[in-house]
Amino acid sequence: MKKIVLSTFILITTFAKAQKIESIHINLYTDSLKKGTYNYINVDGLMSNGKYLPLDSTHLFFTASYATFKGNSLFIPLSFEMPKVTIQVALKNNPRVYKQFDMWIKTTDDAGTLKTSDEILKDMQKQGSVKKKKGIFR
Numbered sequence: 001m002k003k004i005v006l007s008t009f010i011l012i013t014t015f016a017k018a019q020k021i022e023s024i025h026i027n028l029y030t031d032s033l034k035k036g037t038y039n040y041i042n043v044d045g046l047m048s049n050g051k052y053l054p055l056d057s058t059h060l061f062f063t064a065s066y067a068t069f070k071g072n073s074l075f076i077p078l079s080f081e082m083p084k085v086t087i088q089v090a091l092k093n094n095p096r097v098y099k100q101f102d103m104w105i106k107t108t109d110d111a112g113t114l115k116t117s118d119e120i121l122k123d124m125q126k127q128g129s130v131k132k133k134k135g136i137f138r
Helices: 002-018 117-134
Strands: 021-027 037-040 042-047 052-055 060-064 068-070 073-076 084-091 098-105
Touching (some): 021 084, 021 098, 060 068, 073 084
Antiparallel strands (some): 021 042, 037 073, 042 052, 060 084, 084 098
16 A cells, blocks of 8 residues: 555656746737836746746846846836847746847837827717717718
C-alpha cells in the first residue's frame, strides 16, 4: 500500500513540475507610451498544457533602453526626447525565454475636449426629430 501511495505521489509531482512556461506574449493596451506616467506592460506565459498564465515582476525581468520599471510598469519621464524605447522581458527562471520589442512614444496631445452628457443628449434629440420629420420611408 505504501508503494502505491508513494508511486502516485511521485507521478503527480512529476506532472506538476512538467507544466512550465514555454513562451511569453506581450499584450499592450496601447500602441504608444505616454510621457510622465506609468505604462503597464501586460505579459502572459503560454504553459506547456496550452493554458495562459498572467505574469508579473515576480516571474519576469524587465529592462528598457531608457526609463525605469516599477513592477510591470515603465515610467517615461517628461524630459524623454527619443522616438521609442526598446523593452526586453525575460523569465527569471529561464532567461532564454524572452521578448524584445520597440514601443513608440506618444507625440500627440490628449488635450482635446469631449462633449458633456447634456450635449450628447441634445445631439441625439436633434437627430431623432430629424428622422421623425423625414419619416422611415421616402
